[in-house]
Amino acid sequence: MVTAAIMQPYFLPYLGYFQLIASADIFVVYDNIKYTKKGWINRNRILQHDHPVPLSLPLKKASDFLDVRDRELSSDYSGRSLLNQVTGAYRKAPFYGQTLPLIERIVDYPDRNLFQFLDHSIRLTCDHLGIATAVRPSSEIAIDHGLTGEAKVLALCAAVEATTYINAIGGVDLYSREEFKRRGIELKFIKSIPFTYPQFGSEHVPWLSIVDVLMFNSLSAVQERLRSGYELI
Numbered sequence: 001m002v003t004a005a006i007m008q009p010y011f012l013p014y015l016g017y018f019q020l021i022a023s024a025d026i027f028v029v030y031d032n033i034k035y036t037k038k039g040w041i042n043r044n045r046i047l048q049h050d051h052p053v054p055l056s057l058p059l060k061k062a063s064d065f066l067d068v069r070d071r072e073l074s075s076d077y078s079g080r081s082l083l084n085q086v087t088g089a090y091r092k093a094p095f096y097g098q099t100l101p102l103i104e105r106i107v108d109y110p111d112r113n114l115f116q117f118l119d120h121s122i123r124l125t126c127d128h129l130g131i132a133t134a135v136r137p138s139s140e141i142a143i144d145h146g147l148t149g150e151a152k153v154l155a156l157c158a159a160v161e162a163t164t165y166i167n168a169i170g171g172v173d174l175y176s177r178e179e180f181k182r183r184g185i186e187l188k189f190i191k192s193i194p195f196t197y198p199q200f201g202s203e204h205v206p207w208l209s210i211v212d213v214l215m216f217n218s219l220s221a222v223q224e225r226l227r228s229g230y231e232l233i
């Protein structure tokens with residue numbers, strides 16, 4: 001019995017992304033998928049002065065038709081600048097000392113290829129969280145990569161011999177349980193339970209980067225949310 005999950009790469013994504021990874025035996029991360037400006041591939045949000053602010057990776061100007069693996073970080077990218085932004089936002093957070101070394105290792109990664117940078121950050125964060133799921137780039141899996149949508153997901157599941165596929169709850173209208181069942185695959189959706197924890201301000205700001213979760217919660221508390229802080233539908 002093999003459980004698979006498939007997702008685009010995101011920069012320091014929210015807790016639910018890592019819940020999805022942790023719920024699977026194999027996590028396929030798309031590298032040969034079109035980069036989209038409006039998504040979360042190279043940006044996320046952290047808490048600063050009690051408000052969500054963007055944390056972004058600057059990219060070199062390039063064609064809008066390039067895949068994620070063909071994009072590069074800008075030549076003026078500064079890991080130190082990014083680290084200073086995180087430090088300025090969270091220096092007084094209770095688990096700053098626990099989390100800062102992880103952020104340092106992520107932002108100091110020397111490879112300027114966007115996918116390699118994101119893949120490295122996802123793997124480091126999984127290691128930090130104790131997630132043992134195997135992570136594989138989509139392009140390394142032998143399927144017809146001209147496929148799109150549900151057909152591509154089904155092909156990837158078949159290639160890794162998945163018997164269960166777990167998708168984020170946002171994709172509930174994109175896939176057919178009947179079609180997956182016909183292929184011998186059980187389709188499930190993961191729905192994160194809201195996680196409210198003390199931050200600096202009086203009103204909790206939800207769904208921020210995993211950075212925020214780690215800055216305000218012990219590693220054991222975060223690991224417990226990975227195991228139990230969601231529903232499978």
